Ligand SMILES: [Zn+2]
């Protein structure tokens with residue numbers, strides 16, 4: 001049997017080498033025959049009285065589950081992309097949510113994330129990360145080129161893994177720099193700005209014994225950056 005060229009067995013379970021199968025001459029020939037048989041029309045659309053060009057030849061009983069039916073005429077049907085996607089709900093990707101929470105020190109960024117994150121979500125506090133990497137004040141401007149790149153790479157890697165394993169990500173940063181903003185935009189992140197005024201932030205920091213002498217300086221810097229990058233209102237990229 002021809003299909004046996006593409007099937008291998010591990011512990012009695014049949015698997016198909018899909019790449020080898022879809023690249024094979026025999027499949028390409030079969031595919032062309034099925035398209036011809038179906039008049040190059042999507043057969044689902046045709047059923048509903050619409051004429052749509054077929055884009056793909058679909059295995060009615062899915063190839064992974066029934067590899068031995070891979071070349072069976074009765075198991076093959078021409079479909080358009082839109083109808084084909086409906087036949088493969090497993091391919092429909094869950095959209096992951098990436099969120100940046102920004103604001104003054106003491107504005108409650110971490111508390112906000114902890115109140116809203118789900119169990120499997122990842123939170124990455126870029127200010128704390130900077131402190132961990134340099135032992136500098138965590139709200140200081142990130143100047144060291146290698147550290148900046150490291151943090152950018154880690155953001156990208158986190159997003160990459162989030163997409164692969166389908167978890168949501170929360171970044172915390174008092175005010176992201178230009179490259180960080182770019183990474184967030186590229187990935188359709190939404191942006192939440194904690195709108196707590198300075199006096200309240202200061203009170204909270206004093207209460208938590210976290211107030212540093214450069215608090216005002218940091219807040220001024222954040223204001224400047226907010227104005228420069230976002231004209232004071234961060235875009236809600238997603239909403
Ligand atoms: Zn269709």
Ligand SMILES: [Zn+2]
Nearest residue numbers: 057058059087
């Ligand atoms: Zn299919």
